[in-house]
Amino acid sequence: MQTAASPPLSRATGLTLTDLIIALAILMILISLGIPSFRTMTAKNQQTSEINSFVRHFYLARSLAISSERHQVLCPSSDGEICQDNSDWSQGFILFEDTNENRTRDEGEPLQGYNRPAELIKIGIHSTAGRKRVVYQGDGRPSGYNLTLTFCDPDHLVPPRAVIVNNMGRTRVADTRSDGSSLNCSG
Numbered sequence: 001m002q003t004a005a006s007p008p009l010s011r012a013t014g015l016t017l018t019d020l021i022i023a024l025a026i027l028m029i030l031i032s033l034g035i036p037s038f039r040t041m042t043a044k045n046q047q048t049s050e051i052n053s054f055v056r057h058f059y060l061a062r063s064l065a066i067s068s069e070r071h072q073v074l075c076p077s078s079d080g081e082i083c084q085d086n087s088d089w090s091q092g093f094i095l096f097e098d099t100n101e102n103r104t105r106d107e108g109e110p111l112q113g114y115n116r117p118a119e120l121i122k123i124g125i126h127s128t129a130g131r132k133r134v135v136y137q138g139d140g141r142p143s144g145y146n147l148t149l150t151f152c153d154p155d156h157l158v159p160p161r162a163v164i165v166n167n168m169g170r171t172r173v174a175d176t177r178s179d180g181s182s183l184n185c186s187g
Contacts, residue, residue, distance in 0.1 A: 043157040046121045051151055051173055053115050054093075054125075054163050058134070058171045061095050064112055065136035071098040072112065073105070075133035080114040081105070087132055089125040089149060092116035103135055124152040124185065134165060141169050146178050152185035160185050 015023075061072040075083035078091035082105055095113035096105045105111070117123065128148045135143045147165040160183040162174050177183060 039155075040157045043153045043155065047123050047151050047153060047158055047161060050117060050121065050123050050125065051161060051163055054149060055171050055173065057093070057095055057113050057115060058163070058165060060113060061134070061136045062140045062169045064097070065138055066140040068097065069138035071101050071138065072096070072136045073098045073103055073133055077114070080116065083133060085132060087127045087129065089127060090117070090123065098135065103133055122154055124154055126150050126152075136169060142167065148177055150183050150185065
């Protein structure tokens with residue numbers, strides 16, 4: 001009589017505690033390497049987003065000034081209604097038509113644009129000392145002189161960048177001031 005051979009005893013397959021600990025250690029190393037890169041990428045994207053918004057509004061202000069032949073004013077504003085009396089543009093800014101040409105938004109003057117950074121965006125934006133507003137005249141030129149807006153990451157993950165408005169009203173993005181000197185984020 002033949003007897004059926006019993007199947008060989010098989011060892012259970014799966015992860016051992018040692019395998020799990022090794023896998024978790026590798027995962028933690030990969031995450032710790034990826035988080036700083038992710039934070040840097042996020043800071044760079046925030047900075048770029050704010051720069052693009054400013055450039056877009058400067059182009060709009062110039063275009064509106066030329067087409068309407070009226071003064072258009074850009075100024076820092078935290079409430080979207082009135083201009084702040086400082087050079088800190090980090091809380092937002094407004095663009096309005098200055099019908100009486102007093103550089104202040106009065107009742108009845110149309111708001112042409114408003115930008116306020118999202119709550120999570122923490123980019124410091126400061127203009128050249130003394131430049132609290134930019135006034136585009138009816139010919140598209142800003143009244144006055146050059147303006148440099150410096151965009152600084154408070155965590156210093158990305159280098160500062162600048163939006164420079166020349167005395168003809170054109171904008172450009174740069175890594176230095178208009179005279180070639182370094183951008184300063186300390187004050």
